[in-house]
Amino acid sequence: MTSHDSQQTHTTHELIHDRADALLALHKAPEILTVVNVWDVASASVIADLPETKALATASHGIAAAYGYEDGERIPLELMIEAVGRIALSTSLPVSADLEGGYGDAGETVRRAIGVGVVGANIEDQMRPHIESVENVAEVMKAAEAEGVRFVLNARTDALIRRGDRPLDEAIEDAIERGRAYLDAGAACVFVPGLIDRPTAERLVEGIGMRKVSVIGVPGSLAPGDYERIGIARISYGPWPQRVALTALQESALTLYAGGFLPEGTQTLT
Template sequence: MNTKDKAHQLLHLHEQRAILQVVNVWDVASARVVADLPGTTALATASHSIAATFGYDDGENIPVELMLDMCGRIASATDLPVSADLEAGYGDPGETVRRAIGVGIVGANLEDQMKPLIESVENVAEVTKAAEKEEVGFVLNARTDAFIRAGDRPLDDVISDAIERGRAYLDAGAACIFVPGLLSEQTVIRLVEGIGEHRVSVINVPGSLTPARLEQLGVARISYGPWTQRVALTALQASARELLTGGHLPEGTQPLN
């Protein structure tokens, strides 16, 4: 598929009743391993994981050129649509998305970092304009940090902020609203009611609702952020510990193609 077709396919995956699960990847090897699995329909990068691969802390500390280069390598390694975690846009969301499209990316997360709503809406609109100029139906998964920056604010206020921002980002051209955090079932219900069915995207962390339950509640998409890299590194550390104490590689270890 070409870039336009991949973008169309990614949007379709968000809109269908079955929930979209994207297992986050951080390099070509991890992308190929996940892409080869039955049931994988799209991939998403994890900014934290890519930054860590190159020795940078998360939070736009990695040079944007290095981040986009890895995203492009991942997109080139698979025929599946790839959505990229572009943090807050590296100072110029529209230009960053334009460059991302140029390396084969057809969707992205964009953080609002709880900046003033008008500024955040303008950033979403800039991404939409950039994608239109590239003539690609880019799938923007606009992220609100209402929960992860909530502090000790009342839950009702946090949910109201997430809904207000989510609706505003949809109006500005976003396809889906990403609300990261450890969310209770009742909170997910309220978010879906307030933002819309098949318009809410969540991250699953230890203790999160199951994918089956989230699908029943009308959530559009689940991602896993840096947790997939942590799983891989935990397994690596456990294997290294076994080897260094006289053990063997785990049975069933598969060769990489």
């Protein structure tokens, strides 16, 4: 019987270069890359089975919650790497992992993620000083280069969601400045989370570049097609898919407790 570890190593050596190239091409394509975030093998399998799915992305919040931890690097790195590795092993699609701020050593964390088959990642700047944040991106790309992988870094800046009392214009300019620097350091894309309206999306694309900006879909966001027309490269959904699933689970439980039935069309996992 082949162990999980040996299967994972085999899969990584066989496919990681092709998967990395495929993920990079998806970010450069004129069509927006829509990724519905997953948190375990079951959710990954359900999403990967859809013909519309071109790549998978994990959500740190979802994986942490599945293990009983709060988000914010509370889950041990070993568990996070194991979780994203199992997801990468379960699919032939490229997998990008949410690795938060890098767990204290972003380069080493990405090296370990590559080792389990991950070919892209989100790394947060957490509004560290500008120079430190750029160096963090450079260390990630240096580690990927040492592994021989064209790693797709979706460098995240928290300039908007952590703007505090700063005027929005100032926060947007900060996001643009940081984003440009992250691209210069080797990132493929710049992730600017928050509720991004049309004027903000247009300014980010104008300042950072066409198909170089990634956003998150939250209640109140624009439709993916609207972001695509503006020039956004990628939209993901963070913890929201897990919340949708858990809401459906809770609602189904209430129906069953009331003497009802399972929903029509419930999928059977194999």
